[in-house]
Amino acid sequence: MSILQGLLDNCIRDIDQVLSALGITGEEADTLRKVAKRYPVSIPPYYLNLIDPSDPEDPIRRLSVPSAVEDSVHGHEDTSGESHNTVLTGVQHKYAQTALVLTTSQCSMYCRHCFRKRMVGYTHDEVTKQILGMAEYVKAHPEINNILLSGGDAFINENDVIREYLDHLVDLPQLDYIRFGTRTPVVLPMRIYDDPELLDILREYGSHKQIYIVTHFDHPHEITEESKRAVRALIEAGCPVRNQAVLLKGVNDDPEVLAQLLNSLTSIGALPYYVFQCRPAKGVLTQFQVPLERGYEIVSKARTLCSGQAKAFRYVLSHVTGKIEILGRLGEEMVFRYHQSKYRENDERLFTMKLREDQCWLENIPGWEKHS
Numbered sequence: 001m002s003i004l005q006g007l008l009d010n011c012i013r014d015i016d017q018v019l020s021a022l023g024i025t026g027e028e029a030d031t032l033r034k035v036a037k038r039y040p041v042s043i044p045p046y047y048l049n050l051i052d053p054s055d056p057e058d059p060i061r062r063l064s065v066p067s068a069v070e071d072s073v074h075g076h077e078d079t080s081g082e083s084h085n086t087v088l089t090g091v092q093h094k095y096a097q098t099a100l101v102l103t104t105s106q107c108s109m110y111c112r113h114c115f116r117k118r119m120v121g122y123t124h125d126e127v128t129k130q131i132l133g134m135a136e137y138v139k140a141h142p143e144i145n146n147i148l149l150s151g152g153d154a155f156i157n158e159n160d161v162i163r164e165y166l167d168h169l170v171d172l173p174q175l176d177y178i179r180f181g182t183r184t185p186v187v188l189p190m191r192i193y194d195d196p197e198l199l200d201i202l203r204e205y206g207s208h209k210q211i212y213i214v215t216h217f218d219h220p221h222e223i224t225e226e227s228k229r230a231v232r233a234l235i236e237a238g239c240p241v242r243n244q245a246v247l248l249k250g251v252n253d254d255p256e257v258l259a260q261l262l263n264s265l266t267s268i269g270a271l272p273y274y275v276f277q278c279r280p281a282k283g284v285l286t287q288f289q290v291p292l293e294r295g296y297e298i299v300s301k302a303r304t305l306c307s308g309q310a311k312a313f314r315y316v317l318s319h320v321t322g323k324i325e326i327l328g329r330l331g332e333e334m335v336f337r338y339h340q341s342k343y344r345e346n347d348e349r350l351f352t353m354k355l356r357e358d359q360c361w362l363e364n365i366p367g368w369e370k371h372s
């Protein structure tokens with residue numbers, strides 16, 4: 001049995017085990033059992049141990065344990081237009097230069113705020129079926145200069161599958177780099193530091209093509225000796241690590257907590273890259289979204305507490321028309337800029353909007369109606 005499979009076999013997937021570990025009983029337990037039927041649960045024992053069972057608002061608990069509001073009917077299945085970007089099953093041509101591959105629908109921990117809840121842990125239908133076909137598509141589109149291997153969690157693939165992806169991609173001269181999107185350093189760090197074969201693969205292929213690891217720490221409590229060790233192992237294997245956090249109600253929507261996260265990330269070598277506005281995904285928005293105006297206040301106050309490296313991130317939202325940076329406020333309006341655009345006419349476009357106090361997402365962006 002592989003190291004990965006041994007670790008996955010140990011993950012807690014039975015909601016009753018989670019409920020009993022946290023002492024959740026009665027009506028609440030019944031509701032959570034119902035939620036877990038639609039939105040599966042998996043928590044590695046390592047991650048479960050980070051929860052303070054005496055604190056119902058513990059941030060790690062909010063990130064990993066279902067809640068009653070998760071069952072809400074509000075929200076959308078595909079908030080960023082992924083179905084429109086899909087060119088082959090599991091392959092998205094996201095921006096002109098960027099391809100994204102859904103390599104798996106599995107994760108060792110199912111984040112309660114996952115924007116791909118429609119498929120993650122639920123259905124394999126959207127996962128790529130043909131690595132060769134994906135590579136041929138990339139070859140036929142020389143404008144693609146980078147590729148993100150995502151999922152699910154790309155490091156939940158066995159090592160021979162990771163090797164197969166890299167085999168097909170490292171020799172493509174058009175690619176400047178390959179990224180792996182993975183929360184494994186955060187939730188199952190021993191899959192990295194205890195698996196020399198994985199590290200050798202990254203070292204070997206990374207000597208031909210630059211590999212970056214895009215990971216996802218959301219709270220300072222996720223930065224432990226184990227997760228530091230995983231990040232260090234990746235860096236020593238030649239893979240720079242970048243972090244994408246999501247601004248989440250009840251987890252990191254406090255300037256001091258966010259600043260602590262961002263500063264700590266620089267100390268372990270996982271440089272802050274994006275802070276995402278939480279998407280209006282079904283099963284997510286009711287529980288986790290922070291209004292944009294408040295989000296901007298939190299992020300800007302956090303920036304004042306950050307070192308230069310720690311604030312080298314962008315506060316963005318992934319809209320169906322592209323990645324939009326939330327730049328600031330001008331009088332009564334908020335200022336935005338397209339950081340990555342799906343449509344050429346939006347490249348680097350600045351626009352302003354007056355938002356409602358409770359507005360968490362952008363609708364009716366000036367000039368986007370023609371693409372809706």
Ligand code: SF4
Pocket residue numbers: 106107109110111113114115116120151152153182183
């Ligand atoms: S690790 Fe990523 S893909 Fe998996 S549940 Fe968490 S956010 Fe979703």
